[in-house]
Amino acid sequence: MTTATFFTKWPAARGFAFVAVLLPFVVLSPLALLSGYGLDVITEIMIFAIVAVSLNLILGYGGMVSFGHAAFFGLGAYATVLISTRYDVSPWLGLAGGVATATVAAVVIGAFCVRLGGVGFFMMSLAFAQLLNSGAIKWRPLTGGSDGVGGLLRPDLFGFDLADADVMYLFTAACLAGALLFMRMVIASPFGHVLVGTRESSLRMQAIGYQTRHIRLAAFALSGAIAGLSGGVYAFYNGFVSPDALSFGTSGMILLMVILGGKGSLLGPVLGAGLFLSVKNVVSTHTSHWLLIVGCIFVACVMVCPEGILGFAKKLSRSGERR
């Protein structure tokens, strides 16, 4: 079999080969081209891309509109900082604790939320995130109140110090790649198909014998775990976390990233996070009217391309084919 026929026979393999060739360039070029600040910006983008990818699982594939995803991001970050600084253990253990905390919280909160559909789900997820936000502000001895907690020093990884921006960048890139691979696996699995089924028609899925509530809860928990990982990496990156990480505004931003890029596609949220944070970085150096710009991005996104950039591109290419 020649290479050409191999690729026509296995289109997926073509995509894979494409990625395998391109990926090193994509990952390594920022290292070569950027330094210090620029690299930090990309690292931050990738951290938020991870949490956006996690929200996409329940929003894009599960059809659950969560307005409280910052809860798991923030919990992951808080637990990572608190475990590493208060108990004098390795920050890696802190990160593991962060993911575990977010996962447990997602199971508990999810158990409440998945009982409700539509607006009820939205309200419930919002209420839980606000509850945690209040908790972080109120429980001063543990969380430092609205000042937040800090003092986390980035650890070593196989002898490389994460305090080095290059190493931190590569570590975050690896986490994002891991999250994407995992997500791809989940979506392609029978579980993923069932999840999409519950989005399309919960009633039909029940009729053919699926426990839709359990499916939704499992997706919610997975999503919370990945959001927790993102929060933990954020804690490494910043060394510090404040109630802002758990706020209403943060939940909304994560939601916007998913919608902006295109929900229900693997790479949409990554694109959305990249675009949103790039615009933010450029705009906020030039003007103090960042809020106005964010608001306009929200409005434009909803009015002009509600399917996100990827959805818009697909529509364009499809109408191109027709002609």
Place this chain on the structure above:
Amino acid sequence: MDLFLTQLLNGLVYGVLLFLVSAGLALIFGLLGIVNLAHGSFFMLGGFVALSVTAATGSFWLAMLLAPIPVMALAGLIEVAFLRRLYARSQLDQVLLTFGLSFILTDVTETIWGKGLSSLQEPRGLREGVEILGNVFPAYRLALLAFGFICAFAIWLVLERTRAGSMVRAGVDDARTAMGIGLNVPALRTATFAIGGGLAALAGVVAGPLLGVFSGIDVEVLIPAFIVVAIGGLGSLRGALIGSLVIGFADTLGKAYIPGVSMFLIYFAMIGILLVRPHGLFGQDPSGG
């Protein structure tokens, strides 16, 4: 006893303020099907416009009368320009749009008035205390209480006893059929959104002397108002009234007697009620079940 009575009054006053905000929120959800995340912004704008009016005229009463008008106009404009195109779309799009609008309104407000905490002065006649049964109550709070109940009664009267009100109720129950029998539902939606926004602005004015006027109060009001409509039942005016009083009392009494957990009390109340009645106390299951 004294403290308890004062707290009871404060709870009622807070409940009444919440009602003015959540009544609009509930009606807007009922008729437009929209969860309006910009509702707190209308409240905030009302307060800021009132600041300007009192600065210019020195009259609180004039501020109460005038401040809701531009906010109503703005809300009506928002409905016509944006929301109208989204009724056929998903809840998610509507939520994102109103969330974005709240950002824009916050930025505009801060640009015009600044962020700073300023307080509206109570009207001159209402700055003293009033003695009832040996207890002294602040006159402004008592007046606010009376005003709130008058508003609640007026809203009820309009909805239940007027032609316009019955048209709105018809639209809430079944918009398609209402349109089918010739009601101008789009116009009703614009009017409901504008009046809901105006009510929130009015609440922002009368709350000014108690809560202050500042950027950020929009979210501080929006979240409890959401909890109220979630508890009372989305789309239900009676639910909004009961929910407001429940949250008003729970929050105020909680802060006074169990300060450690008061911040969480209203969330627990909401989660508890939604578990037992997923559509709120007076809400109807949209699937008809």
